[in-house]
Amino acid sequence: MTDIHAYDNAPEAEFGDYVALLKPRVMSLxxxxxxxxxxxxxxxxxxxxxxxxxxxxxLGGGASGALNMWYDADIDAVMRRTQGRPIPAGRxxxxxxxxxxxxxxxxxxxxxxxxxxxxxxxxxxFTIFFYxxxxxxxxxxxxxxxxxxxxxxxxxxxxxxxxCATGGISIESLLMFALIFFWTPPHFWALALxxxxxxxxxxxxxxxxxxxxxxxRRHIFAYTLVLAPFSIWLGLTSVGGPIYLxxxxxxxxxxxxxxxxxxxxxxxxxxxxxxxxxxxxxxxxLSYLFLHFLALLVQHWIGGW
Amino acid sequence: MALKTExxxxxxxxxxxxxxxxxxxxxxxLVFGLTVVKVQQGDMMEAFDHQPRTSLLPVEEPAPAPAxxxxxx
Numbered sequence: 001m002t003d004i005h006a007y008d009n010a011p012e013a014e015f016g017d018y019v020a021l022l023k024p025r026v027m028s029l030x031x032x033x034x035x036x037x038x039x040x041x042x043x044x045x046x047x048x049x050x051x052x053x054x055x056x057x058x059l060g061g062g063a064s065g066a067l068n069m070w071y072d073a074d075i076d077a078v079m080r081r082t083q084g085r086p087i088p089a090g091r092x093x094x095x096x097x098x099x100x101x102x103x104x105x106x107x108x109x110x111x112x113x114x115x116x117x118x119x120x121x122x123x124x125x126f127t128i129f130f131y132x133x134x135x136x137x138x139x140x141x142x143x144x145x146x147x148x149x150x151x152x153x154x155x156x157x158x159x160x161x162x163x164c165a166t167g168g169i170s171i172e173s174l175l176m177f178a179l180i181f182f183w184t185p186p187h188f189w190a191l192a193l194x195x196x197x198x199x200x201x202x203x204x205x206x207x208x209x210x211x212x213x214x215x216x217r218r219h220i221f222a223y224t225l226v227l228a229p230f231s232i233w234l235g236l237t238s239v240g241g242p243i244y245l246x247x248x249x250x251x252x253x254x255x256x257x258x259x260x261x262x263x264x265x266x267x268x269x270x271x272x273x274x275x276x277x278x279x280x281x282x283x284x285x286l287s288y289l290f291l292h293f294l295a296l297l298v299q300h301w302i303g304g305w
Numbered sequence: 306m307a308l309k310t311e312x313x314x315x316x317x318x319x320x321x322x323x324x325x326x327x328x329x330x331x332x333x334x335l336v337f338g339l340t341v342v343k344v345q346q347g348d349m350m351e352a353f354d355h356q357p358r359t360s361l362l363p364v365e366e367p368a369p370a371p372a373x374x375x376x377x378x
Contacts, residue, residue, distance in 0.1 A: 014317040015324030048342045052335060115339055 013096075017086040021069055021097055022062030022104075029289075030061040030157045036293040037161030037176055040239045040300040045116075045165045052115040053164040057157055060108035060124045064153070066101035067132035070094050072140075078202040081195070101132070116164035123163050127156040141203075144210040147192075151184030152177075158293075175234040176296075182227040183289055186220040186259060190282040193217075193262070194275035217263045220281075224259035228252040231292065239296060241304035247295040251288050258284055 034057045038050055045053070069076065069087055073094055076082035086092035105128050113121030131153035139146045155177045162173035192199060192208045193216060199206040207216045231252055235245035258281035265277060 012314055012317050012321075014320040016320070018321075018324070046342050046346065048338055052339055055335075 013086060013091045017091045018100065020086050021066040021092060021100060022059075023065035023069075024062075026065060026154075027058050027062050029154070031058045032290070033176070033180065033293055034058070034157040034161035036297050037158030037173065038164050039161075040172075040296055041162045041165035042238065043165040049115055050164075053112060053120070054161065056108045056112040056115060057124060057160050057164075059104055060112070060128050061157065063101050063104035063108055064128040064131040066097050066104065067128075068136045070097040070101060071132070071136050073097075075141075075202045075204060079198040081198055112164070117167045119167050120160055120163040123156065123160045127153055127160065130156070141205070144205045144207040146205065147188045147207070148185050151181055151188075154184060155180035172234070172237045172239045175230055175237060178230040179227070179234060179292060180289065182223055182230060183285065186223045186227070186255070187282065187285040187289075189216050189220050190262065190278050190285060193270070193278045194282075213267055217265070221256075221259035221263040224252075224256045228256060234296075239300065239304060241299040241302075243302070244292075244295040244299040244304075247291055251291060254284065255281075255288055 031054055035050075035054045038045060038053060069085055072082075073085075073087040076085050077088035082088065087094055087097055105125070109121050109125045109128070112124050131150070135146070135150035135153055139149050143149075158176040158180070159169065159173045162176070163169065189207060192206045193213060200209050207219060231248045232245065234240060235248050258277075261277050262281055270278065
């Protein structure tokens, strides 16, 4: 009998499981912001080289996602949101994920160097290292500021895109970094406010768990205030223009208003309407970032200042 | 004798094999496309290959004519 059932729980993955290791949804943000960074840079890039560059930046991001899933498999198994990921679900072994992460990182960095330039490739390698080692292995389980510093990893793609075209760094690419960097904390803390139980169970020191929810609300509001000047400053550089500036001012006012509403609410009001405001601000924060980069793209096509 | 009953496992294996085949084919196409573009752009196509190549040496500017007047003073 055993011979018939021996295969029933065999951990053999299908192709989609390996794709899931690369965190396709995070990758979409990486693709979009890297693409915008590359296109709005003042140096023209051949369309096919631009396509390849964005592809390999995305592959590098995916590879760091696989490394993250390898290291975080124990946390993922505890949290409801991540229980279905390939490793905790038993479809992919940890060793496979590690191998895929390392090999794809190498391929992505080498190919980006060959397609674009070696500065961009080194930048990509640093980003993978930052996300997989500094964020995943070190900060995530150690400090409630994990989101803030880990957010830097997600802020690098537009800078890498810009570096693919120009071979360097400039104030515009630094401000694009700042835009995502200061956007990340309010975005994730709004999520953490209505997903508390999960992080709590996994023992990840989210700000909501370590310093309480009132402190988290204050932090969200503070970051929306800090974010606004950087977003508007970007509109005053060579990549900015009236359209971007207009979009940026409106979005920042709305985001600050959302942060203010979150700040003014207590837990009682929040539980009463099942975190409606927090959920709305979280959803809005997604559009906030998308519309900023879309505005940069539109502004580039119709010409800036 | 051919395998008649297919286990669900075989479907998963096939998806892996086909997926990898498609990825490899796309990668080949990508490298070929990159090569075409790089050649058309006139990028440097040669590198060190275990023997000196004069074609890789930087082009030497003809020495400027000896300056007369201010430069020597």
